[in-house]
Amino acid sequence: MSEVSGRQVRAKRLFDLPVVFVKSIRRPRGIFLTFSCLASSILVPILSSCSFQPTSVTLSSGPAGGYYNRMAEQISNSTETTVGIKIRNLDSRGSEENLERLFKRQVDFALVQLDVANQAMQQGKVQAVAVVANEYVQIITIKKSGLQTFADIQGKRVAVGTPGSGIRFTTSQLINADKLTIQKDDSDLNAAFQKLNAGQVDALAYVGSLIASKNIRQNFVNNPNLKVLPIEPELINNLTILNPDSYQRAILPSGTYTSRPPIPDKQIPTLSTATVLVTRPDTDQEKVKQVTWSILSTARTYSQFYPELQNGKASELLRKGLFYVHPAAEEVFEEGDPSGVIIRYWKNNPDLQSGVFILVTTSFLGLMIQQWRRRSSQKMLNITNSRISQLKNLLAESPQQALRAIEDLSQEHRLIFIDGIVTTEVYEQLQQKTQTFANECRLQLEQQRKKFVMDTLLLVDEWQATLQTNPEVALQNLGQLKQHYRDMLLADQVDIEAYIELMELTLISIMTLMPRKNDFPQAF
Known part of the structure; x- marks a missing residue:
């Protein structure tokens, strides 16, 4: 120890x-x-969830050059500049086709009218990401048509929008609610205006953002004889009561399209529904967060479609009237930038x-x-x-x-x-x-031991020879030989066993070679 x-x-x-x-x-x-x-x-789950960055997503929008298509381009610009995500914008016929693509998992996101998506939301098939505009229902006719209100289209020829479009869906909802029977025309918006001016249809339906309706505005500027039919209060009440999560009361302001002469020349009561970016409930949460944040952080750029965003609180306006919001989008509205989750988690x-x-x-x-x-x-x-x-x-x-x-x-x-x-x-x-x-x-x-052993053996041989020829001298040298053995033992040149063997060898030599009468062994 x-x-x-x-x-x-x-x-x-x-x-x-x-x-x-x-x-x-x-x-x-x-x-x-x-x-x-x-x-x-x-930390690893937090960091991995925050560090994962989707590089691209798909979005189903609307006809090329149309309002939904331009809206998709704006969303794409927002995501690319703020979170680095590229959006592949897919043209479509409108809301119903967009929703169908979402069901079939052909796209990640879709632009849809809220009334079109409402049933799917109630069934849990889709969830909202953000309201990006408000769309007004407008039944347009010419001043000489004799039509005064929406109910007057009974039995008339009306362009209700192309199959798969949100315009067609909303118009059908109003017609069915008012129990009207009309002659439906499936023309797109441009063809519908041409037919209206040519007298081939009595009215056309349009559902869209007021500020973003460049095509509508241009048609009113080019043809001052156009007018918008008001919707009866009873029908408005019926739809807003039965579908409060789809429709809201709205007023089309006087002079919306032209100021002189003002078109419309008075306020027009109507309905509105929201333009909503939707996705599936199982869409990757990180994708939803990043897209939501890109819209929220650049909200003012959407004022061209949604004027209230110019001065209003974006986090409230972008989810106004929504009942079925995706949890990831809701988290962004509540917490802000998803990349700041670590800081918030750290503080709490x-x-x-x-x-x-x-x-x-x-x-x-x-x-x-x-x-x-x-x-x-x-x-x-x-x-x-x-x-x-x-x-x-x-x-x-x-x-x-x-x-x-x-x-x-x-x-x-x-x-x-x-x-x-x-x-x-x-x-x-x-x-x-x-x-x-x-x-x-x-x-x-080992080499040293071998040398000492050889030297010792030679010394013993010499001593034995001396013992045979001159016993007296050998006896005198015996002490020196014994001391040599001891020195070897003390120097670790031989171990104790070898030392005993050498002593025994010397003793045997004396006993063998000397006459018994001599007393050398006793002396040894």
Whole structure:
């Protein structure tokens, strides 16, 4: 026990290393690993959810050049400039086709009238991302048609929009609610205006944003004889009561399309429904968050479609009147930029703050220990090389002493490695150096022993010859021979067994070669 303690003291003095401090650090190192695992289990899911960045999404919009198509281009511009997502804008016939594509998983998002999407929302098939405009129902005719209100289209020829469009869906809702029978025309908007001017239809239906209806505005400018039919209050009441999540009361302001002469020339009561960006409930939440944030953060650019966004609170207007909002979109409306989730999570989680503090502290401490161990290891290698060089000078003179010294050094290395002062790699290098030199010492010892044995055998042979020819002289030399044996034993040139054998060999020689009357054995 005292030998080990002495070697530990020598090791400390040899390398000037605070072993006690290292032992105290080894426990925090375990804590470091524990908190590394803990922090990883908390931070990795957060970081991975925040770092994942979808590169592109698909959006079904509307006819090329139309209002929905331009809206999709605006959304694409927002996502690309704010979150780096490219949107592939797919043309379509309108809301109903867009919704169908969403059901069939052909697209990620779709622009749809709220009344078109309402049933699917109630069934949980789709959820809203944001309101991007309000669309007004407008039944347009010419002043000479004799039509005064919506109810007057009974039995008339009316262009109700192309199949698959939101215009056709909304117009059908109004006609069915008012129990009207009409002659439906499926022409698109441009063809419908041409037919109206040519007298081939009595009226046409349009549902869209007032400010974004460039085509409608141009037709009113070019033809002052156009007018908008008011919808009866009873029909408005009926639809808003039965479908409060689809329709709202609305007023088409006087002078909406031209100021002189004002068109319309008075306020027109009507209905409105929202233009909604929708998606499936199972759409990747990160995609929904990024798209929602791109719209929210650039809300004023949508005032060309949704005038209230110019001065109103975007987070409220973009979800106004919505009952079925996607949870990821709702989170963005409530919390803001999704990339700030880590900061918010950090502020609201003191346990995480403590864990990260310990993680950072122990990481820094671990780096310091690692650097310290590197310096210590290099110092130890240099000192070991120096010690071996010194012992090589002793090897020729006293291989046994050199062997003891190198074994002591090897034991010091072992104790320092156990204390964690050096790495396994450095310890193996040190062991290789000490073992190599120890083998040299043993080889030198073996050669020295062989020489001593040969010299001793020659000495015994010479003594035996002297014993035969001159017993008296041999007896005088016997003491010198015995002392030679003892010197060999003390110098570790022979072990105790070899020493006894030599003594026995000498005794046998005396007994064999000398006459029994002589008393040499007693003297021996």
